[in-house]
Amino acid sequence: MEFWTAFYAISFYFATFILLFGLGYKVYQYAITPAPLKIPTTPAPLTTGGVVIRLLSEVVFFRSLFRSNKWIWLFAMIFHLALWIVLIRHLRYFMDPVWTLVVLAQPFGKYGSFLMLFGLLGLLMRRMFVTRICYISAPSDYLMLFLLLTIGISGVLISFVTRTDIVQFKAFILSLLCFDFNWQTMPTDAMLLVHLSAVILLMIVFPFSKLLHAPGIFFSPTRNQVDNPREKRHVAPWAVKEFETSPASTTTTSE
Amino acid sequence: MKILKFLGKLSCGLLLAMAVNGVSAGEVPMPEIPKAKSNFSAEQSCVEPTDFMRQRHGLFLKHYRHDTMRRGMRTLQHSLVACINCHVTADESGNYPTVHQSSKHFCRSCHTYAAVNIDCFQCHTSKPQESFSVDIGPVQSD
Numbered sequence: 001m002e003f004w005t006a007f008y009a010i011s012f013y014f015a016t017f018i019l020l021f022g023l024g025y026k027v028y029q030y031a032i033t034p035a036p037l038k039i040p041t042t043p044a045p046l047t048t049g050g051v052v053i054r055l056l057s058e059v060v061f062f063r064s065l066f067r068s069n070k071w072i073w074l075f076a077m078i079f080h081l082a083l084w085i086v087l088i089r090h091l092r093y094f095m096d097p098v099w100t101l102v103v104l105a106q107p108f109g110k111y112g113s114f115l116m117l118f119g120l121l122g123l124l125m126r127r128m129f130v131t132r133i134c135y136i137s138a139p140s141d142y143l144m145l146f147l148l149l150t151i152g153i154s155g156v157l158i159s160f161v162t163r164t165d166i167v168q169f170k171a172f173i174l175s176l177l178c179f180d181f182n183w184q185t186m187p188t189d190a191m192l193l194v195h196l197s198a199v200i201l202l203m204i205v206f207p208f209s210k211l212l213h214a215p216g217i218f219f220s221p222t223r224n225q226v227d228n229p230r231e232k233r234h235v236a237p238w239a240v241k242e243f244e245t246s247p248a249s250t251t252t253t254s255e
Numbered sequence: 256m257k258i259l260k261f262l263g264k265l266s267c268g269l270l271l272a273m274a275v276n277g278v279s280a281g282e283v284p285m286p287e288i289p290k291a292k293s294n295f296s297a298e299q300s301c302v303e304p305t306d307f308m309r310q311r312h313g314l315f316l317k318h319y320r321h322d323t324m325r326r327g328m329r330t331l332q333h334s335l336v337a338c339i340n341c342h343v344t345a346d347e348s349g350n351y352p353t354v355h356q357s358s359k360h361f362c363r364s365c366h367t368y369a370a371v372n373i374d375c376f377q378c379h380t381s382k383p384q385e386s387f388s389v390d391i392g393p394v395q396s397d
Binding site: 092096097098102103106107163164165166167168170171174175178180184 | 284371
Protein backbone atom coordinates (compact mmCIF):
# COMPACT_ATOMS: atom_id res chain seq x y z
CA MET A 1 0.00 0.00 0.00
CA GLU A 2 1.29 3.38 -0.93
CA PHE A 3 2.46 5.76 1.76
CA TRP A 4 0.11 8.61 0.88
CA THR A 5 -2.95 6.38 0.78
CA ALA A 6 -2.27 5.01 4.25
CA PHE A 7 -1.29 8.43 5.58
CA TYR A 8 -4.45 10.15 4.41
CA ALA A 9 -6.69 7.23 5.31
CA ILE A 10 -5.49 7.22 8.91
CA SER A 11 -5.57 11.03 9.06
CA PHE A 12 -9.17 10.99 7.84
CA TYR A 13 -10.26 8.49 10.47
CA PHE A 14 -8.48 10.50 13.13
CA ALA A 15 -9.94 13.83 11.99
CA THR A 16 -13.47 12.40 11.72
CA PHE A 17 -13.18 10.98 15.23
CA ILE A 18 -12.03 14.35 16.62
CA LEU A 19 -14.75 16.21 14.72
CA LEU A 20 -17.65 13.94 15.71
CA PHE A 21 -16.74 13.37 19.34
CA GLY A 22 -15.38 16.91 19.83
CA LEU A 23 -18.55 18.39 18.42
CA GLY A 24 -20.73 15.96 20.37
CA TYR A 25 -18.93 16.81 23.61
CA LYS A 26 -19.22 20.55 22.94
CA VAL A 27 -22.95 20.28 22.24
CA TYR A 28 -23.35 18.25 25.44
CA GLN A 29 -21.41 20.91 27.34
CA TYR A 30 -23.58 23.69 25.90
CA ALA A 31 -26.70 21.71 26.79
CA ILE A 32 -25.80 21.25 30.47
CA THR A 33 -24.49 24.80 30.99
CA PRO A 34 -27.08 26.58 33.16
CA ALA A 35 -28.74 29.76 31.94
CA PRO A 36 -29.60 31.34 35.31
CA LEU A 37 -31.13 34.50 33.95
CA LYS A 38 -34.07 35.25 31.70
CA ILE A 39 -32.34 37.41 29.10
CA PRO A 40 -33.96 37.19 25.65
CA THR A 41 -33.12 40.27 23.62
CA THR A 42 -36.41 42.13 23.27
CA PRO A 43 -38.60 42.41 21.35
CA ALA A 44 -38.62 38.62 21.75
CA PRO A 45 -41.22 35.98 20.82
CA LEU A 46 -43.82 35.14 23.47
CA THR A 47 -44.21 31.46 22.51
CA THR A 48 -41.97 28.48 21.82
CA GLY A 49 -43.13 28.46 18.20
CA GLY A 50 -42.02 32.05 17.92
CA VAL A 51 -38.59 31.13 19.27
CA VAL A 52 -38.25 28.43 16.60
CA ILE A 53 -38.98 31.02 13.93
CA ARG A 54 -36.56 33.50 15.51
CA LEU A 55 -33.76 30.92 15.66
CA LEU A 56 -34.41 29.83 12.08
CA SER A 57 -34.25 33.41 10.85
CA GLU A 58 -30.92 33.72 12.66
CA VAL A 59 -29.55 30.48 11.26
CA VAL A 60 -30.84 30.86 7.71
CA PHE A 61 -30.81 34.63 7.18
CA PHE A 62 -28.35 35.88 9.86
CA ARG A 63 -30.96 38.40 11.02
CA SER A 64 -28.92 40.02 13.82
CA LEU A 65 -25.94 40.46 11.53
CA PHE A 66 -28.15 42.00 8.87
CA ARG A 67 -29.39 44.54 11.38
CA SER A 68 -25.95 45.43 12.64
CA ASN A 69 -23.87 45.54 9.48
CA LYS A 70 -25.11 45.19 5.93
CA TRP A 71 -21.92 44.54 4.03
CA ILE A 72 -20.48 41.99 6.46
CA TRP A 73 -23.85 40.30 6.19
CA LEU A 74 -23.54 40.26 2.41
CA PHE A 75 -20.10 38.61 2.42
CA ALA A 76 -21.11 36.17 5.17
CA MET A 77 -24.29 35.22 3.33
CA ILE A 78 -22.47 34.72 0.02
CA PHE A 79 -19.82 32.59 1.69
CA HIS A 80 -22.18 30.39 3.72
CA LEU A 81 -24.66 29.78 0.90
CA ALA A 82 -21.89 28.96 -1.56
CA LEU A 83 -20.33 26.65 1.03
CA TRP A 84 -23.64 24.75 1.28
CA ILE A 85 -23.83 24.27 -2.48
CA VAL A 86 -20.20 23.17 -2.63
CA LEU A 87 -20.70 20.74 0.27
CA ILE A 88 -23.80 19.25 -1.36
CA ARG A 89 -21.82 18.83 -4.58
CA HIS A 90 -19.06 17.01 -2.69
CA LEU A 91 -21.56 14.41 -1.40
CA ARG A 92 -21.05 12.61 -4.71
CA TYR A 93 -17.79 11.21 -3.34
CA PHE A 94 -19.53 9.68 -0.34
CA MET A 95 -22.44 7.75 -1.87
CA ASP A 96 -23.15 5.27 -4.60
CA PRO A 97 -25.59 5.57 -6.33
CA VAL A 98 -25.54 9.37 -6.15
CA TRP A 99 -28.79 11.11 -5.12
CA THR A 100 -30.55 13.04 -7.87
CA LEU A 101 -30.35 16.27 -5.86
CA VAL A 102 -26.59 15.89 -5.68
CA VAL A 103 -26.37 15.19 -9.43
CA LEU A 104 -28.42 18.32 -10.12
CA ALA A 105 -26.18 20.38 -7.83
CA GLN A 106 -23.01 19.55 -9.79
CA PRO A 107 -22.89 22.49 -12.23
CA PHE A 108 -24.03 24.98 -9.57
CA GLY A 109 -21.43 23.75 -7.11
CA LYS A 110 -18.72 24.16 -9.68
CA TYR A 111 -19.36 27.88 -9.99
CA GLY A 112 -20.46 28.25 -6.37
CA SER A 113 -16.81 27.76 -5.47
CA PHE A 114 -15.98 31.18 -6.97
CA LEU A 115 -18.72 32.83 -4.92
CA MET A 116 -17.34 31.12 -1.84
CA LEU A 117 -13.87 32.52 -2.52
CA PHE A 118 -15.35 35.97 -3.16
CA GLY A 119 -17.12 35.92 0.21
CA LEU A 120 -14.02 34.68 2.01
CA LEU A 121 -11.82 37.34 0.41
CA GLY A 122 -14.37 39.99 1.46
CA LEU A 123 -14.24 38.75 5.06
CA LEU A 124 -10.43 38.68 4.94
CA MET A 125 -10.29 42.26 3.60
CA ARG A 126 -12.56 43.32 6.46
CA ARG A 127 -10.23 41.76 9.00
CA MET A 128 -7.15 43.33 7.49
CA PHE A 129 -8.30 46.80 6.50
CA VAL A 130 -11.06 47.83 8.90
CA THR A 131 -8.86 49.30 11.63
CA ARG A 132 -10.92 48.38 14.68
CA ILE A 133 -11.55 44.84 13.41
CA CYS A 134 -7.85 44.44 12.63
CA TYR A 135 -7.07 45.55 16.20
CA ILE A 136 -9.20 42.84 17.80
CA SER A 137 -8.29 40.04 15.34
CA ALA A 138 -6.49 37.09 16.88
CA PRO A 139 -4.26 34.67 14.94
CA SER A 140 -7.01 32.03 15.07
CA ASP A 141 -9.37 34.41 13.21
CA TYR A 142 -6.88 34.49 10.37
CA LEU A 143 -6.24 30.74 10.61
CA MET A 144 -9.88 29.90 9.85
CA LEU A 145 -9.94 32.20 6.83
CA PHE A 146 -6.57 30.88 5.69
CA LEU A 147 -7.69 27.23 5.92
CA LEU A 148 -10.97 27.90 4.12
CA LEU A 149 -9.21 29.92 1.42
CA THR A 150 -6.64 27.15 0.95
CA ILE A 151 -9.42 24.61 0.58
CA GLY A 152 -11.31 26.84 -1.85
CA ILE A 153 -8.37 27.83 -4.03
CA SER A 154 -6.91 24.32 -4.25
CA GLY A 155 -10.40 22.95 -4.99
CA VAL A 156 -10.95 25.40 -7.83
CA LEU A 157 -7.50 24.59 -9.22
CA ILE A 158 -8.22 20.84 -9.16
CA SER A 159 -11.57 21.37 -10.83
CA PHE A 160 -10.51 23.81 -13.53
CA VAL A 161 -6.74 23.59 -14.02
CA THR A 162 -4.62 20.74 -12.67
CA ARG A 163 -7.26 17.94 -12.60
CA THR A 164 -7.18 14.64 -10.80
CA ASP A 165 -8.62 11.14 -11.25
CA ILE A 166 -11.93 11.67 -9.43
CA VAL A 167 -13.17 8.14 -10.09
CA GLN A 168 -10.16 6.67 -8.32
CA PHE A 169 -10.54 9.26 -5.57
CA LYS A 170 -14.17 8.30 -5.00
CA ALA A 171 -13.15 4.65 -4.80
CA PHE A 172 -10.63 5.65 -2.10
CA ILE A 173 -13.26 7.54 -0.08
CA LEU A 174 -15.81 4.73 -0.38
CA SER A 175 -13.22 2.20 0.76
CA LEU A 176 -12.74 4.38 3.85
CA LEU A 177 -16.49 4.55 4.44
CA CYS A 178 -16.92 0.78 4.07
CA PHE A 179 -14.14 0.22 6.63
CA ASP A 180 -12.49 -1.89 3.98
CA PHE A 181 -9.00 -1.64 5.38
CA ASN A 182 -7.51 -2.75 2.11
CA TRP A 183 -7.85 0.86 0.97
CA GLN A 184 -8.17 1.81 -2.67
CA THR A 185 -5.15 3.77 -3.87
CA MET A 186 -5.52 7.52 -3.65
CA PRO A 187 -4.50 9.83 -6.52
CA THR A 188 -1.49 11.87 -5.40
CA ASP A 189 -1.70 15.07 -7.43
CA ALA A 190 -0.10 17.91 -5.46
CA MET A 191 -3.20 20.09 -5.40
CA LEU A 192 -5.36 17.22 -4.15
CA LEU A 193 -2.93 16.61 -1.28
CA VAL A 194 -3.04 20.31 -0.37
CA HIS A 195 -6.85 20.31 -0.55
CA LEU A 196 -7.21 17.24 1.65
CA SER A 197 -4.60 18.37 4.18
CA ALA A 198 -6.43 21.65 4.69
CA VAL A 199 -9.76 19.80 5.05
CA ILE A 200 -8.28 17.43 7.64
CA LEU A 201 -6.78 20.34 9.61
CA LEU A 202 -10.10 22.18 9.53
CA MET A 203 -11.95 19.08 10.77
CA ILE A 204 -9.49 18.70 13.66
CA VAL A 205 -9.55 22.36 14.62
CA PHE A 206 -13.34 22.68 14.32
CA PRO A 207 -14.34 21.58 17.86
CA PHE A 208 -11.73 23.89 19.41
CA SER A 209 -12.41 27.01 17.40
CA LYS A 210 -14.85 29.80 16.74
CA LEU A 211 -16.36 27.61 14.03
CA LEU A 212 -18.45 26.30 16.93
CA HIS A 213 -20.76 29.23 16.21
CA ALA A 214 -22.60 26.68 14.05
CA PRO A 215 -24.03 24.63 16.96
CA GLY A 216 -23.52 27.50 19.42
CA ILE A 217 -26.18 29.75 17.92
CA PHE A 218 -28.85 27.31 19.06
CA PHE A 219 -27.73 27.68 22.68
CA SER A 220 -27.61 31.49 22.88
CA PRO A 221 -29.85 32.53 25.83
CA THR A 222 -30.51 35.90 24.24
CA ARG A 223 -31.95 34.17 21.19
CA ASN A 224 -33.46 30.88 22.37
CA GLN A 225 -35.52 32.09 25.34
CA VAL A 226 -39.23 32.79 25.35
CA ASP A 227 -40.19 36.24 26.62
CA ASN A 228 -42.49 35.08 29.48
CA PRO A 229 -40.80 36.05 32.77
CA ARG A 230 -44.09 37.05 34.43
CA GLU A 231 -46.18 34.14 33.25
CA LYS A 232 -43.60 31.55 34.25
CA ARG A 233 -40.83 31.97 36.75
CA HIS A 234 -37.39 31.16 35.36
CA VAL A 235 -35.49 28.95 37.80
CA ALA A 236 -32.44 26.89 36.96
CA PRO A 237 -32.59 23.36 38.46
CA TRP A 238 -29.22 23.78 40.19
CA ALA A 239 -30.43 26.98 41.87
CA VAL A 240 -33.42 25.14 43.33
CA LYS A 241 -31.08 22.59 44.87
CA GLU A 242 -28.55 25.17 46.04
CA PHE A 243 -30.89 27.70 47.64
CA GLU A 244 -33.87 25.44 48.37
CA THR A 245 -36.29 27.74 46.60
CA SER A 246 -38.68 25.35 44.97
CA PRO A 247 -40.63 26.65 42.00
CA ALA A 248 -43.80 25.91 44.03
CA SER A 249 -42.95 28.60 46.58
CA THR A 250 -42.40 31.26 43.98
CA THR A 251 -45.56 33.17 44.76
CA THR A 252 -44.28 34.14 48.18
CA THR A 253 -40.89 35.30 46.92
CA SER A 254 -40.57 39.04 46.88
CA GLU A 255 -39.47 40.22 43.49
CA MET B 256 -29.68 14.35 28.51
CA LYS B 257 -31.41 11.07 27.85
CA ILE B 258 -31.80 12.09 24.24
CA LEU B 259 -28.09 12.87 23.97
CA LYS B 260 -27.12 9.56 25.48
CA PHE B 261 -29.52 7.81 23.15
CA LEU B 262 -28.04 9.64 20.15
CA GLY B 263 -24.56 8.70 21.31
CA LYS B 264 -25.50 5.04 21.53
CA LEU B 265 -27.25 5.21 18.19
CA SER B 266 -24.23 6.69 16.41
CA CYS B 267 -21.89 4.15 17.99
CA GLY B 268 -24.28 1.40 16.93
CA LEU B 269 -24.39 2.73 13.38
CA LEU B 270 -20.60 2.94 13.19
CA LEU B 271 -20.32 -0.59 14.50
CA ALA B 272 -22.91 -1.86 12.04
CA MET B 273 -21.09 -0.17 9.17
CA ALA B 274 -17.81 -1.62 10.34
CA VAL B 275 -19.21 -5.14 10.57
CA ASN B 276 -20.92 -4.77 7.21
CA GLY B 277 -17.89 -3.31 5.49
CA VAL B 278 -15.46 -5.90 6.75
CA SER B 279 -17.66 -8.92 6.22
CA ALA B 280 -18.98 -7.87 2.82
CA GLY B 281 -15.86 -5.94 1.84
CA GLU B 282 -17.68 -4.49 -1.11
CA VAL B 283 -16.47 -1.07 -2.11
CA PRO B 284 -18.71 0.13 -4.96
CA MET B 285 -16.56 0.46 -8.06
CA PRO B 286 -17.42 1.40 -11.66
CA GLU B 287 -17.50 -1.56 -14.05
CA ILE B 288 -15.38 -0.33 -16.91
CA PRO B 289 -15.47 -2.49 -20.06
CA LYS B 290 -12.10 -3.32 -21.63
CA ALA B 291 -11.22 -1.61 -24.89
CA LYS B 292 -11.01 -3.66 -28.10
CA SER B 293 -7.35 -3.04 -28.82
CA ASN B 294 -4.24 -1.17 -27.75
CA PHE B 295 -3.21 2.03 -29.47
CA SER B 296 0.39 0.84 -29.84
CA ALA B 297 2.76 -1.67 -28.37
CA GLU B 298 3.93 0.81 -25.72
CA GLN B 299 0.70 2.61 -25.03
CA SER B 300 -2.80 1.31 -24.44
CA CYS B 301 -4.69 4.51 -25.31
CA VAL B 302 -3.99 7.55 -27.51
CA GLU B 303 -2.26 9.22 -24.57
CA PRO B 304 -0.85 7.64 -21.38
CA THR B 305 -3.64 6.07 -19.31
CA ASP B 306 -3.25 8.37 -16.28
CA PHE B 307 -3.37 11.37 -18.56
CA MET B 308 -6.53 10.11 -20.29
CA ARG B 309 -8.25 9.44 -16.98
CA GLN B 310 -7.71 12.99 -15.86
CA ARG B 311 -7.94 14.97 -19.06
CA HIS B 312 -9.98 13.19 -21.75
CA GLY B 313 -12.56 15.93 -21.26
CA LEU B 314 -10.10 18.50 -22.52
CA PHE B 315 -9.61 16.66 -25.80
CA LEU B 316 -13.32 16.19 -26.30
CA LYS B 317 -14.37 19.67 -25.29
CA HIS B 318 -11.52 21.87 -26.45
CA TYR B 319 -10.93 19.99 -29.65
CA ARG B 320 -14.65 20.19 -30.30
CA HIS B 321 -14.20 23.93 -30.33
CA ASP B 322 -11.13 23.69 -32.56
CA THR B 323 -12.90 21.35 -34.93
CA MET B 324 -16.16 23.20 -35.18
CA ARG B 325 -15.00 26.81 -35.06
CA ARG B 326 -11.59 26.55 -36.65
CA GLY B 327 -11.91 23.54 -38.91
CA MET B 328 -9.02 21.68 -37.30
CA ARG B 329 -9.24 17.90 -37.27
CA THR B 330 -6.80 15.39 -35.84
CA LEU B 331 -6.86 11.65 -36.22
CA GLN B 332 -5.27 10.83 -32.90
CA HIS B 333 -8.02 12.39 -30.81
CA SER B 334 -11.41 11.68 -32.32
CA LEU B 335 -14.65 11.00 -30.51
CA VAL B 336 -15.71 8.48 -33.17
CA ALA B 337 -12.47 6.55 -32.68
CA CYS B 338 -12.93 6.58 -28.87
CA ILE B 339 -16.39 5.09 -29.27
CA ASN B 340 -15.33 2.55 -31.90
CA CYS B 341 -12.63 1.11 -29.68
CA HIS B 342 -14.09 1.52 -26.19
CA VAL B 343 -17.78 0.70 -26.54
CA THR B 344 -18.09 -3.07 -26.45
CA ALA B 345 -21.01 -5.35 -27.29
CA ASP B 346 -23.07 -7.09 -24.59
CA GLU B 347 -23.68 -10.88 -24.44
CA SER B 348 -26.22 -10.83 -27.26
CA GLY B 349 -23.84 -8.91 -29.52
CA ASN B 350 -25.69 -5.60 -29.35
CA TYR B 351 -23.95 -2.33 -28.75
CA PRO B 352 -25.57 -0.35 -25.92
CA THR B 353 -26.22 3.36 -26.27
CA VAL B 354 -25.11 5.58 -23.46
CA HIS B 355 -28.73 6.11 -22.39
CA GLN B 356 -29.74 2.45 -22.41
CA SER B 357 -27.04 0.74 -20.44
CA SER B 358 -25.07 1.63 -17.36
CA LYS B 359 -22.38 -0.67 -18.75
CA HIS B 360 -21.66 1.75 -21.57
CA PHE B 361 -17.98 2.68 -21.35
CA CYS B 362 -18.57 6.40 -20.86
CA ARG B 363 -21.46 6.01 -18.49
CA SER B 364 -19.84 3.55 -16.10
CA CYS B 365 -17.56 6.25 -14.69
CA HIS B 366 -19.69 9.30 -15.43
CA THR B 367 -22.60 7.94 -13.41
CA TYR B 368 -20.23 6.91 -10.62
CA ALA B 369 -18.77 10.43 -10.40
CA ALA B 370 -22.07 12.21 -11.21
CA VAL B 371 -20.61 14.04 -14.20
CA ASN B 372 -22.94 14.93 -17.07
CA ILE B 373 -22.06 13.89 -20.61
CA ASP B 374 -23.47 16.15 -23.28
CA CYS B 375 -21.54 14.65 -26.23
CA PHE B 376 -24.34 12.29 -27.12
CA GLN B 377 -27.07 14.83 -27.47
CA CYS B 378 -25.66 15.22 -31.00
CA HIS B 379 -23.17 12.38 -31.52
CA THR B 380 -23.96 8.70 -31.56
CA SER B 381 -22.72 6.66 -28.63
CA LYS B 382 -22.54 3.39 -30.63
CA PRO B 383 -19.59 2.27 -32.74
CA GLN B 384 -19.99 3.05 -36.43
CA GLU B 385 -19.69 0.14 -38.87
CA SER B 386 -17.91 2.03 -41.60
CA PHE B 387 -15.80 4.85 -40.37
CA SER B 388 -14.58 6.32 -43.62
CA VAL B 389 -16.17 9.71 -43.54
CA ASP B 390 -14.38 12.44 -45.42
CA ILE B 391 -12.80 14.32 -42.57
CA GLY B 392 -11.09 16.96 -44.70
CA PRO B 393 -7.49 18.07 -44.34
CA VAL B 394 -5.87 16.44 -41.32
CA GLN B 395 -3.49 18.44 -39.19
CA SER B 396 -0.95 17.00 -36.84
CA ASP B 397 -0.88 18.32 -33.28
